[in-house]
Amino acid sequence: MQLPFLERWRVWRDRKLASPSFQRWAADFPLTKYEASKRARALFDITAGFVYSQILYGCVELGLFDELADGPQSADELAGKMGMTPAAADRFLRAAVAIDLLERRGNGRFGLGKLGIAMPGNPGIAAMVRHHRMLYHDLDDPLALFRGELSETELGRYWSYAGSADPAADGDERVAEYSLLMSASSGFVAEDTLDAFSLNDYRCLMDVGGGEGRFLLQAAQRWPHLQLRLFDLPAVVDRARERFRDAGIEDRAEVFGGNVKADPLPRGADIISLVRVILDHNDDGAMTILRAVRAALEPGGTLIITEPMSETPGVEPVGDAYFGLYLLAMGSGRTRPPHEHRAMLQAAGFDQIRFVRTRRPLQTRLVVAKAA
Numbered sequence: 342m343q344l345p346f347l348e349r350w351r352v353w354r355d356r357k358l359a360s361p362s363f364q365r366w367a368a369d370f371p372l373t374k375y376e377a378s379k380r381a382r383a384l385f386d387i388t389a390g391f392v393y394s395q396i397l398y399g400c401v402e403l404g405l406f407d408e409l410a411d412g413p414q415s416a417d418e419l420a421g422k423m424g425m426t427p428a429a430a431d432r433f434l435r436a437a438v439a440i441d442l443l444e445r446r447g448n449g450r451f452g453l454g455k456l457g458i459a460m461p462g463n464p465g466i467a468a469m470v471r472h473h474r475m476l477y478h479d480l481d482d483p484l485a486l487f488r489g490e491l492s493e494t495e496l497g498r499y500w501s502y503a504g505s506a507d508p509a510a511d512g513d514e515r516v517a518e519y520s521l522l523m524s525a526s527s528g529f530v531a532e533d534t535l536d537a538f539s540l541n542d543y544r545c546l547m548d549v550g551g552g553e554g555r556f557l558l559q560a561a562q563r564w565p566h567l568q569l570r571l572f573d574l575p576a577v578v579d580r581a582r583e584r585f586r587d588a589g590i591e592d593r594a595e596v597f598g599g600n601v602k603a604d605p606l607p608r609g610a611d612i613i614s615l616v617r618v619i620l621d622h623n624d625d626g627a628m629t630i631l632r633a634v635r636a637a638l639e640p641g642g643t644l645i646i647t648e649p650m651s652e653t654p655g656v657e658p659v660g661d662a663y664f665g666l667y668l669l670a671m672g673s674g675r676t677r678p679p680h681e682h683r684a685m686l687q688a689a690g691f692d693q694i695r696f697v698r699t700r701r702p703l704q705t706r707l708v709v710a711k712a713a
C-alpha cells in the first residue's frame with residue numbers, strides 16, 4: 342500500500358537525519374548547528390544519566406550537602422570525612438561540580454552548587470535519592486523486568502502492599518520504612534495541593550491511604566475548624582496516631598485501620614483525598630478504591646486525587662518514563678493521563694470533574710470531582 346505523502350516525507354527525512362554525513366554537515370551549518378548540538382547533548386545525557394545519579398547518591402551518602410551548608414571546604418579538608426585520599430576526593434568533588442551539585446569557590450574550596458543548594462532544606466529529597474538504589478538494582482536488566490522474568494524485585498519487597506494478597510496483615514517493620522519515606526517526601530505534594538485547593542468551606546476531610554498523616558497535619562494547620570480522619574492499613578495508622586498526638590491534634594483527628602479494597606470506609610466526611618494512592622494500583626484495584634470512596638460520600642461530596650500523572654506537558658518523562666518503570670518494578674499500578682482519570686471517575690459515580698493547576702506538576706497534579 343502506498344503511504345500518504347506526509348508519511349513518505351517523514352521516512353525520507355528520518356533517513357536523512359540518521360546518516361552520519363548529514364549529522365556532520367548539520368553540526369557545522371550555522372542554521373542547524375544549535376539544534377544538532379542540543380540533540381547530541383540530550384542523547385549523551387541519557388547515556389550518562391546513571392553516572393550522574395551515582396554522583397548525587399555519593400554526595401547524599403557522604404552528607405556533603407549538609408556539611409557544605411555551613412561554608413565551603415577544600416578537598417584536603419573533606420577527604421578524611423569522605424574516607425578517600427585527597428586525590429580521590431578532588432576527583433569526586435570535580436564530578437559533582439560538573440553537574441552543578443557543588444560549585445568551586447575561592448582558594449580551591451568547594452561549596453553548594455545551584456542544584457545542591459536545594460538539598461539541605463529538603464531532607465525528603467535525600468531520602469528519595471537513597472531509596473533509589475533498589476530501583477537501580479531492579480533495572481539492572483530492564484528487559485527482564487518488562488518480560489516478567491524477575492521472580493522478586495527489591496521495590497516489590499519494599500512496598501509490601503503492592504504484591505500482598507492481604508495487605509492489612511502486613512507487620513510494623515514492613516510498613517515503617519516506606520511510611521517514613523513517603524512522609525519525608527510528601528512536603529511538596531501536600532503544600533502544592535493545599536495551595537491550589539482551599540478546604541475552607543469543608544467540615545471534615547478524610548485522607549484515604551494517608552500514611553503517617555503529613556497531608557492531614559498540613560491541612561490541620563491551615564484550617565483550624567477542619568475535622569480530620571485518616572484511613573490506612575492498620576500498621577500504618579498506628580504511626581499516624583503518634584504523629585497526631587505529638588502535634589496535639591488528636592482530638593480533631595480520628596484514625597481508622599483497614600483495607601480500602603475490602604473494608605467499607607467510614608461515612609461522614611464531606612471531602613475525601615487520595616494522595617499518591619491511585620497510581621499504586623492496577624485498574625481493577627483503582628476502580629475498587631474509587632467506588633469505596635464514592636460509597637462513603639453523600640451526593641455532592643468532594644473527592645480530590647493528587648498524584649503525578651502521565652502526559653503532563655513539559656514533564657512527560659516523569660509520568661511515563663520514570664514512574665512507568667518505577668511502578669513496574671514495584672509490581673503494581675501505573676500513572677494515568679488525565680482523560681483516563683476522568684473516565685474512571687465517571688465510571689465510579691463522580692461528575693463535575695475538573696483539573697486544577699498545581700505549582701509543580703512534576704510532583705503532583707490535582708483532579709477534583711463530586712459524588713453524583
Ligand SMILES: CC(C)=CCC/C(C)=C/CC/C(C)=C/C=C/C(C)=C/C=C/C=C(C)/C=C/C=C(C)/C=C/C=C(C)/C=C/CC(C)(C)O
Nearest residue numbers: 458459463466469470500526617618620621664667668671
Ligand atoms: C539567583 C538568580 C540569578 C536567579 C534565581 C534562579 C532561581 C529561580 C533559583 C531557584 C532556587 C530554588 C528555590 C531552587 C529550588 C529547588 C527545589 C525546590 C528543588 C526540588 C527538587 C525536588 C526533587 C529532586 C524531587 C524528587 C522527587 C522524586 C524523585 C520523587 C519520587 C517519588 C516516588 C518514588 C513516589 C513513590 C510513591 C508511589 C509508590 C509511586 O506511590
Ligand SMILES: C[S@@+](CC[C@H](N)C(=O)[O-])C[C@H]1O[C@@H](n2cnc3c(N)ncnc32)[C@H](O)[C@@H]1O
Nearest residue numbers: 502523527550551552573574600601602616617
Ligand atoms: C504511596 S503511599 C502514599 C502515602 C501518603 N498519601 C503520601 O502521599 O505521603 C500509599 C499509601 O496507601 C496505603 N495503602 C496501600 N494499599 C492500601 C490498602 N489496600 N488499604 C489501605 N491503605 C492502603 C499505603 O499503606 C500507603 O500509606
